[in-house]
Structure formats: C-alpha cells, structure tokens
Amino acid sequence: MIRYQLLRQDGEARRGRLETPHGTLETPVFMPVGTAATVKTLSPDELTGLGAGIILGNTYHLYLRPGHERIARLGGLHRFMSWQGALLTDSGGFQVFSLGEGKGGEEGAGKGSLVKIVEEGVEFRSHLDGGKHFLSPERAVEIQEALGADVIMAFDECPPSLADRAYHERSLARTQRWLLRCRDAWTEAEARKADEGPQARTPCALFGIAQGGLFPDLRRRAIEEAAALELPGYALGGYAVGEEPEQMWEGVARDAPLLPAGKPRYLMGVGTPEDLLAGIAAGVDMFDCVLPTRCARNGLLFTSRGRLTIRNARYADDPRPPDPACGCYTCRNFSRAYLRHLFRAGELLGLRLNTLHNVHHYLTLMAEARAAIEAGRFAAFRQERLAAWRSGPE
Amino acid sequence: MIRYQLLRQDGEARRGRLETPHGTLETPVFMPVGTAATVKTLSPDELTGLGAGIILGNTYHLYLRPGHERIARLGGLHRFMSWQGALLTDSGGFQVFSLGEGKGGEEGAGKGSLVKIVEEGVEFRSHLDGGKHFLSPERAVEIQEALGADVIMAFDECPPSLADRAYHERSLARTQRWLLRCRDAWTEAEARKADEGPQARTPCALFGIAQGGLFPDLRRRAIEEAAALELPGYALGGYAVGEEPEQMWEGVARDAPLLPAGKPRYLMGVGTPEDLLAGIAAGVDMFDCVLPTRCARNGLLFTSRGRLTIRNARYADDPRPPDPACGCYTCRNFSRAYLRHLFRAGELLGLRLNTLHNVHHYLTLMAEARAAIEAGRFAAFRQERLAAWRSGPE
Ligand SMILES: [Zn+2]
Ligand SMILES: [Zn+2]
Numbered sequence: 137m138i139r140y141q142l143l144r145q146d147g148e149a150r151r152g153r154l155e156t157p158h159g160t161l162e163t164p165v166f167m168p169v170g171t172a173a174t175v176k177t178l179s180p181d182e183l184t185g186l187g188a189g190i191i192l193g194n195t196y197h198l199y200l201r202p203g204h205e206r207i208a209r210l211g212g213l214h215r216f217m218s219w220q221g222a223l224l225t226d227s228g229g230f231q232v233f234s235l236g237e238g239k240g241g242e243e244g245a246g247k248g249s250l251v252k253i254v255e256e257g258v259e260f261r262s263h264l265d266g267g268k269h270f271l272s273p274e275r276a277v278e279i280q281e282a283l284g285a286d287v288i289m290a291f292d293e294c295p296p297s298l299a300d301r302a303y304h305e306r307s308l309a310r311t312q313r314w315l316l317r318c319r320d321a322w323t324e325a326e327a328r329k330a331d332e333g334p335q336a337r338t339p340c341a342l343f344g345i346a347q348g349g350l351f352p353d354l355r356r357r358a359i360e361e362a363a364a365l366e367l368p369g370y371a372l373g374g375y376a377v378g379e380e381p382e383q384m385w386e387g388v389a390r391d392a393p394l395l396p397a398g399k400p401r402y403l404m405g406v407g408t409p410e411d412l413l414a415g416i417a418a419g420v421d422m423f424d425c426v427l428p429t430r431c432a433r434n435g436l437l438f439t440s441r442g443r444l445t446i447r448n449a450r451y452a453d454d455p456r457p458p459d460p461a462c463g464c465y466t467c468r469n470f471s472r473a474y475l476r477h478l479f480r481a482g483e484l485l486g487l488r489l490n491t492l493h494n495v496h497h498y499l500t501l502m503a504e505a506r507a508a509i510e511a512g513r514f515a516a517f518r519q520e521r522l523a524a525w526r527s528g529p530e
Numbered sequence: 531m532i533r534y535q536l537l538r539q540d541g542e543a544r545r546g547r548l549e550t551p552h553g554t555l556e557t558p559v560f561m562p563v564g565t566a567a568t569v570k571t572l573s574p575d576e577l578t579g580l581g582a583g584i585i586l587g588n589t590y591h592l593y594l595r596p597g598h599e600r601i602a603r604l605g606g607l608h609r610f611m612s613w614q615g616a617l618l619t620d621s622g623g624f625q626v627f628s629l630g631e632g633k634g635g636e637e638g639a640g641k642g643s644l645v646k647i648v649e650e651g652v653e654f655r656s657h658l659d660g661g662k663h664f665l666s667p668e669r670a671v672e673i674q675e676a677l678g679a680d681v682i683m684a685f686d687e688c689p690p691s692l693a694d695r696a697y698h699e700r701s702l703a704r705t706q707r708w709l710l711r712c713r714d715a716w717t718e719a720e721a722r723k724a725d726e727g728p729q730a731r732t733p734c735a736l737f738g739i740a741q742g743g744l745f746p747d748l749r750r751r752a753i754e755e756a757a758a759l760e761l762p763g764y765a766l767g768g769y770a771v772g773e774e775p776e777q778m779w780e781g782v783a784r785d786a787p788l789l790p791a792g793k794p795r796y797l798m799g800v801g802t803p804e805d806l807l808a809g810i811a812a813g814v815d816m817f818d819c820v821l822p823t824r825c826a827r828n829g830l831l832f833t834s835r836g837r838l839t840i841r842n843a844r845y846a847d848d849p850r851p852p853d854p855a856c857g858c859y860t861c862r863n864f865s866r867a868y869l870r871h872l873f874r875a876g877e878l879l880g881l882r883l884n885t886l887h888n889v890h891h892y893l894t895l896m897a898e899a900r901a902a903i904e905a906g907r908f909a910a911f912r913q914e915r916l917a918a919w920r921s922g923p924e
Contacts, residue, residue: 174872174879180863202846202871210849210867218863452596455604469574469612473604477596478568484878485568 138286138341138368140400140421144510148393148419151509154400156222156286157338158214161189163400163421164509166412166502167224168495169429172197173207173217176429177488178495180219186464186492187499190222190286192424195279196231200262200269204282212284212337223285224424227276227318230294230373230405232260253293255310273317281325281340288340289371289404290318297349297379304349311347312361318342319365341368343402346395349374350387359394370395371402372420376411385414392418409438409501409525413518416505428498432490435479438497442525444472446490451476459529464496465489532680532735532762534794534815538904542787542813545903548794550616550680551732552608555583557794557815558903560806560896561618562889563823566591567601567611570823571882572889574613580858580886581893584616584680586818589673590625594656594663598676606678606731617679618818621670621712624688624767624799626654647687649704667711675719675734681763682734683798684712691743691773698743705741706755712736713759735762737796740789743768744781753788764789765796766814770805779808786812803832803895803919807912810899822892826884829873832891836919838866840884845870853923858890859883 137157144151152163168175168183171194175183183191193213198204207216213223236251252259257272276291292311295303322342329336344362348354362370372391375384388403392415395401402422403415412423428438437444439459446458457467458475466475466489478486501521508517531551538545546557562569562577565588569577577585587607592598601610607617630645646653651666670685686705689697716736723730738756742748749766756764766785769778782797786809789795796816797809806817822832831838833853840852851861852869860869860883872880895915902911 172871172875172877173868174877177878177882179859179879179882181859201875202867206847206867209847210865216865216868216871218868453600453603465573465575471604471610473596473600474567474610474612477566481566481595483566483568484571484881485573487878488571488573488882 137339138400140369140398142397146509146512146514147417148389149416149505149509149514150401150419150421151506152400152421154421156190156341158220158222158286159189161222162503162506164412164416164502164505165190165422166498167192167422167424168498169194169424169426170217170219171426172201173213175491175495176433177484177491180217182492183219183495184221186496187503188221188495190224191219193217193223193225193283193285194231195225195228195276195283198225198283199228199279200264204279208282208284212282214284214338222287223283224287224422225280225283225285225289226404227280227289227291228271229258229276229291232258232271233294235260235263253310255313257291273314274321277318277321277325277342281322281329284338285340286338287343287369288322289343290315290345292345292347292373294347294374294377295349297374297377297383299349301349301351301354304347304351304354308347308354308358311345312358315344315362315365319344319367343367343369343371343400345371345373345404346391347374348391350379350383352387352390355387355391356394359391363396367399369400369402371404371422373404375403376406381408381411381414384411385418388415388420389418392420395419409498410522412498412501413505413521416509417514417518428494429491432494433487435486435490437490438494439529440497440524441527441529444529446472446475447479448476456530458493459497462493462497462500464493466493466496531733532794534763534792536791540903540906540908541811542783543810543899543903543908544795544813544815545900546794546815548815550584550735552614552616552680553583555616556897556900558806558810558896558899559584559816560892561586561816561818562892563588563818563820564611564613565820566595567607569885569889570827571878571885574611576886577613577889578615580890581897582615582889584618585613587611587617587619587677587679588625589619589622589670589677592619592677593622593673594658598673602676602678606676608678608732616681617677618681619674619677619679619683620798621674621683621685622665623652623670623685626652626665627688629654629657647704649707651685652687667708668715671712671715671719671736675716675723678732679734680732681737682716683737683765684709684739686739686741686767688741688768688771689743691768691771691777693743695743695745695748698741698745698748702741702748702752705739706752709738709756709759713738713761737761737763737765737794739765739767739798740785741768742785744773744777746781746784749781749785750788753785757790761793763794763796763816765798765816767798769797770800775802775805778805779812782809782814783812786814789813803892804916806892806895807899807915810903811908811912822888823885826888827881829884831884832888833923834918835921835923838923840866840869841873842870850924852887853891856887856891856894858887860887860890
C-alpha cells in the first residue's frame with residue numbers, strides 16, 4: 137500500500153518520503169491536477185520529465201465521462217491514461233457540492249437545486265447532461281476502487297469556510313459518520329482485492345479528511361476522531377473555499393501539526409506559491425491545485441519574481457524568456473514575444489508551453505523547499521521567496 | 531543557398547537530396563504547415579523527433595500578426611519559433627486570394643469584395659480586423675526576406691481550377707509578369723544581404739510557381755517561361771483548388787515531368803496520402819498540406835488501413851492503439867478508447883496526440899516512399915498502400 141517516513145523536521149516543516157505502489161515520492165510534494173484523465177495540455181512523458189511523481193484525478197468527472205466501469209474494463213486509470221507514476225483521486229464530493237453552491241443543498245432546500253444532501257449521501261445532476269446521480273460514501277469508495285488510484289479520499293462535505301457555526305457543526309457530524317462508512321467500504325474492498333491473489337489490482341490507500349471550517353475546536357475534534365481510525369493518511373479539507381489567505385494560513389498552521397505525525401498530511405486544493413510555503417511551514421506534506429495549469433491557460437505565468445501576464449503589450453517585442461532564472465523547456469527555447477504571439481493567436485502550443493512552465497515552477501519550488509528543510513533553513517528560504525515574488529518581473 | 535541532387539529515378543518518381551542552410555532534406559519530403567509560427571499543438575522538439583526536416587510558414591498570417599518586422603527584430607522566423615530545421619514560406623498570395631473567393635476580385639469587381647487585384651498587386655482586408663493592406667510581388671519578397679525562410683515563394687494568383695480559360699489566360703499572364711518582378715526584387719535583396727558580409731542572414735532561395743489550371747498548354751507555357759529564369763526551384767500551384775482528385779493526378783502527372791530536372795519540384799498545398807503517392811509518381815519532390823494537422827484536430831486519423839474517426843462510439847471501449855502498425859508516441863501509449871474520451875471531453879492533449887500520429891503517418895509514408903524508389907519498386911509500393919487504405923481500419 138503506502139508507507140510514510142519522516143526524514144527531517146525544520147520547525148514544523150517536514151521532509152519525508154512516501155512509498156506508493158507506483159513509485160516513491162519525496163515530500164513535501166505537489167500533485168498536478170489531471171481532472172479528466174489528463175493534466176490539461178501535457179503528455180505523461182512531459183509530466184515525468186518535469187519530475188511529477190504523482191498526479192490527481194477527479195472522481196466526479198471520470199465517473200460521468202468516460203465512466204469508472206469503462207476505465208476499470210480498460211485496466212484502471214493508470215493504464216487508461218498511460219501514467220506510470222502514482223495517482224490520487226478525490227472522492228467527487230467537492231465537485232458535487234460545488235454544483236449546489238449558493239443554492240442551498242441540505243434536505244428541504246428549495247426546488248431547482250442541483251444538489252440534495254441527505255444522511256445516505258448526495259443526489260445531484262450532471263453538469264454535462266442534467267442526468268440524476270447519487271453519490272454516497274460507499275459509492276465514492278466503489279468508484280475510486282474501480283479507478284484504482286494509489287491514494288483514494290474519503291467522501292465528505294466541504295462547506296464554504298464562511299458558513300455559520302451551526303451549519304459547520306451539522307455538516308461535520310455527518311461527514312464524520314460518512315468517514316466511518318468510507319472506512320468500512322474501503323476495508324471490505326481491499327480485503328476482497330487481497331483475496332484475488334497475486335494478480336490483484338493496485339491496493340488503494342484511504343485518506344481521511346478533517347473539516348471544521350475556521351472553528352479551531354471543530355477542526356481539533358474532527359482530526360482526533362479521524363486519527364482514531366488509523367487510516368493510511370490524512371487531509372485537511374475545507375480550506376481555500378472563500379476565506380482570506382491569512383485566515384487559511386492561520387488555520388493550517390494551527391491544524392496541520394495536530395494531524396498524526398507518522399502519516400502523510402495533505403492540504404486539499406491549495407494553492408498559490410505563497411500558500412504552498414505557508415502549508416509546508418505548518419507541516420503539510422502533499423498539495424494539489426488547478427492554479428498552475430488553469431492560470432497557464434489564462435496566460436498567467438508564475439516566475440521567480442512573481443506573476444507575469446503574458447498577453448501584456450509590453451512583452452510584444454521582449455526577447456527574454458518568461459523567467460530568465462527558469463530552466464524549463466519553455467524558458468530555454470522561447471521568448472515572451474513568442475509566447476504572447478501564441479496566446480493572442482489562440483494557438484494551443486501557447487497554452488501548453490505556459491502550462492509546462494507553471495508546472496515546472498511549482499515542482500521546482502517544492503524541490504527547493506525540500507532542500508531548504510534538509511538544510512534547516514526553511515524559514516529563511518520562505519522569506520527570500522516571498523520577497524522575490526513581491527519584486528515583480530522585470 | 532540550396533542545392534538539389536537527384537540520387538535515383540524510378541519511372542518518373544525521384545529520390546533526391548536537398549541541401550539547405552538549415553539541414554539536408556531527403557526527398558520526396560512532406561512539410562507540415564506551421565501557419566502562425568507553430569505547427570498547431572506540436573513543439574519544435576516534437577517535430578524534430580518526428581523526423582520533420584522542413585516546415586512551412588504562412589506569410590499572410592505572419593505579416594498580419596505578429597508582423598514580419600517584429601519577427602525580423604526578434605532574429606527571424608527560425609529564431610522566433612525556435613526551429614532549427616529548414617523553413618519555407620509561401621508568398622501570402624494564396625490566402626489573400628482565398629479571402630476574395632466567390633466574390634470576384636479583379637478590377638471592376640463588385641463593391642464589398644475583400645480583395646481587389648490590379649497590375650501592381652492586390653489590395654485586401656485583414657480577416658482579423660478588416661484593416662486595408664496591399665501585397666505586391668516586391669512586397670511579398672520583402673516580407674519573406676524579413677522572415678528569413680530557407681525557401682521563399684513567388685507571388686502569384688491561384689485561380690480556382692474550374693475558372694474559365696479566358697480568366698486563366700489573363701491571370702496567368704499577370705502571374706508571369708509578377709514572377710519577373712519577384713525575381714528582380716529577390717535578386718536585389720540577396721545581393722544586399724551578401725554585402726552585409728559574413729554576419730549576413732540566411733540566404734533565401736526563390737521558387738517560381740507555374741499556374742495554368744487544367745489547361746495543358748497554359749501549364750506548359752508557364753513552366754517554360756519560369757524555367758528560363760533559372761530559379762533555385764519550381765512549384766506547381768493551382769492544384770487541389772476545386773477540381774476532382776483524378777483531374778489533379780492527371781494534371782500533375784503531365785506537368786511535373788516538364789519542370790527542370792535539376793531543381794526541386796514542389797506541389798503546393800497537396801494533399802491526401804493518395805495525392806502524395808500520385809505526386810511522387812509524377813516526379814514531385816516536395817509537398818505541404820494542412821490535412822494531417824487539421825484532420826487531427828477534427829478527430830480524423832490516417833492509418834495504415836485508411837481513415838479512422840476517433841469520436842465514433844464503436845471505439846469507446848477499444849483498447850487498441852489507433853493504428854497497431856504505427857510506432858508513434860500516440861500509438862505506443864494510448865488506446866482508441868482514451869483518444870475518443872479526450873476528443874469528447876474537448877481535451878487539448880487529444881488534439882495534440884492526434885496531430886502527432888497524423889504527422890508521423892505522413893512523414894513515415896514519405897520515408898517508405900523514398901525507400902521504395904531506391905529499391906526500384908515505387909509503383910508496386912503505391913498499389914499496396916492504396917489497397918491497404920481501402921481495406922479500412924479494423
Ligand atoms: Zn520556465
Ligand atoms: Zn500512431
């Protein structure tokens with residue numbers, strides 16, 4: 137299954153190693169997001185070349201299209217997308233609940249809502265064709281087991297950070313009950329798989345998720361209850377869902393150290409380069425976010441001197457690479473002028489070269505953070521980086 | 531500049547070698563089209579990996595955006611797009627005349643036409659912003675010299691094949707006058723460049739273009755007049771512009787052998803795999819076409835057993851590669867089911883993997899054609915291929 141080893145600590149920051157059935161990951165690690173069985177614009181060999189050891193797939197999207205049963209028939213998600221590295225799938229809950237955002241959702245909510253939450257699970261309508269579907273803890277585990285990722289996630293509700301305490305309490309209690317059901321479904325599925333013998337498919341490691349919004353006591357209780365289940369890993373959910381960055385940093389700094397020290401700690405859906413450094417400082421080991429890939433497709437590049445908007449007219453004749461300090465394929469071969477041209481012309485190569493650069497930037501940042509922890513100078517490293525990003529690109 | 535060497539002849543089919551300032555090309559050669567300074571979806575290193583030695587840029591598009599002067603300031607088209615191989619640019623004429631298609635065009639044509647042809651050149655409106663522009667033989671050469679391709683093309687009018695004889699005669703006479711002006715402008719530009727000394731930019735080799743529609747006597751006259759100018763190479767224009775494939779094959783079979791034997795022969799804008807084999811059989815050395823790249827983006831794959839439409843429902847669970855006989859990255863790593871999924875999900879990686887395969891198919895076909903000519907069995911090779919393509923994919 138998976139095995140986490142803590143190699144070195146620097147303050148709360150952790151330098152670790154996570155063994156998976158598909159390779160060993162050096163942590164802290166960033167996981168590029170491959171929503172629909174592809175990290176948008178990039179091929180698996182490019183991801184490997186960039187040093188990505190693990191990527192994320194979205195259960196909600198894969199369940200709807202092309203369908204988890206189809207992927208299972210075709211040999212599982214690794215084989216389907218020809219990815220040799222490790223894979224993590226989310227539970228689908230986050231996307232499903234996002235469908236209902238701002239439209240109520242709990243039982244009794246107004247008609248026309250896309251999402252209906254009951255104790256058993258969640259009813260929702262596909263964003264693709266409006267068809268009705270039902271997701272429950274058992275179903276989310278079943279789908280993820282069919283996809284066959286190395287790490288699968290518990291099915292939880294992720295309420296907006298700024299929802300009121302009463303809602304958070306009610307939601308959290310249900311999420312904790314769902315966690316037990318996920319654990320049971322997963323234990324059973326893994327036992328069945330083990331019975332298949334040596335030809336068995338990849339074992340899937342279930343991570344628990346602690347919610348609780350911005351309420352320290354709710355977070356603590358969620359973590360303690362989840363930790364008691366002794367799952368292979370733990371995640372903080374419900375951050376970067378509406379609160380200010382400072383609120384998130386404060387919350388993560390408080391919560392992450394409460395997670396079991398002997399297990400990998402994953403901060404879900406976070407974030408900006410600044411967020412990653414804050415998370416690492418708090419002792420987080422794993423991150424995922426659509427930001428580097430989505431921003432790339434919008435022409436926003438992360439550089440060693442902060443953000444650069446490639447479509448700006450000031451770059452029309454700029455022969456310099458996006459980031460002279462970057463060693464990625466894009467920066468080694470292409471000018472800002474060329475990338476601006478591609479972006480304006482709507483050329484797909486532009487989206488891809490931007491994505492390559494941004495993912496490289498994120499993965500390099502993580503590698504440098506790991507080195508800084510090893511050298512016992514993560515706090516200084518973090519300050520240096522924040523200062524450089526504030527300076528702005530030349 | 532460039533130097534062509536005929537290595538072997540098999541019937542009219544020619545196996546040759548074309549030295550350029552950016553590498554030596556084995557002919558017959560296919561040139562992928564990089565309209566806006568990018569072969570859509572592919573990076574330069576992928577093109578090199580596919581064995582592409584020369585690609586085509588479109589003067590019309592590059593002139594409008596990002597502008598030839600900008601590209602010149604940034605070091606020329608090779609450097610701008612980071613392409614180490616050879617480059618050929620068209621004159622812009624074909625695109626400009628396409629703007630006016632079906633709307634008349636010659637002096638006196640109705641109001642509202644996007645294109646106005648006079649002896650001096652062509653006035654047209656940009657498809658991007660409607661702005662007025664003027665292209666002439668001298669201007670087309672000037673723009674192409676600024677882009678700095680290894681091969682540049684004469685500015686000609688390319689009338690629809692099926693226009694009447696009177697129009698073809700009038701158009702051809704003007705195109706022949708324009709060819710002289712191109713030759714003069716080019717001679718002057720190259721002389722100026724030579725004066726710049728050893729730091730001089732890449733010399734550009736001008737190819738003449740013979741028009742004449744489907745009229746054998748017009749074609750013959752156009753070729754003879756052009757040949758008398760002793761240009762570095764010659765092209766047949768005005769094919770694949772409305773006539774039936776059989777009419778084109780017949781015309782090319784008749785015209786290509788009339789082109790000077792000691793110079794490279796280029797059949798512009800052609801075509802399907804079937805067309806390429808017909809052209810090679812007629813003694814053509816160079817081809818370009820948007821077909822492999824454009825079809826790829828529409829989900830049409832060329833395989834060793836003919837065309838495959840990847841979005842078809844029958845491929846939803848098909849674990850086989852698009853073409854089991856193909857050795858490209860796409861076929862080595864991905865199933866029809868996965869490519870269909872990417873296409874349906876609108877994923878850019880799908881367009882790219884399709885493009886990789888199609889360009890690989892075209893370039894491999896050319897390599898095999900070269901080998902067949904060397905072995906003196908091109909006619910048999912052609913029949914085998916045509917039969918296999920007719921069989922249809924399994
Ligand atoms: Zn870079
Ligand atoms: Zn292939």
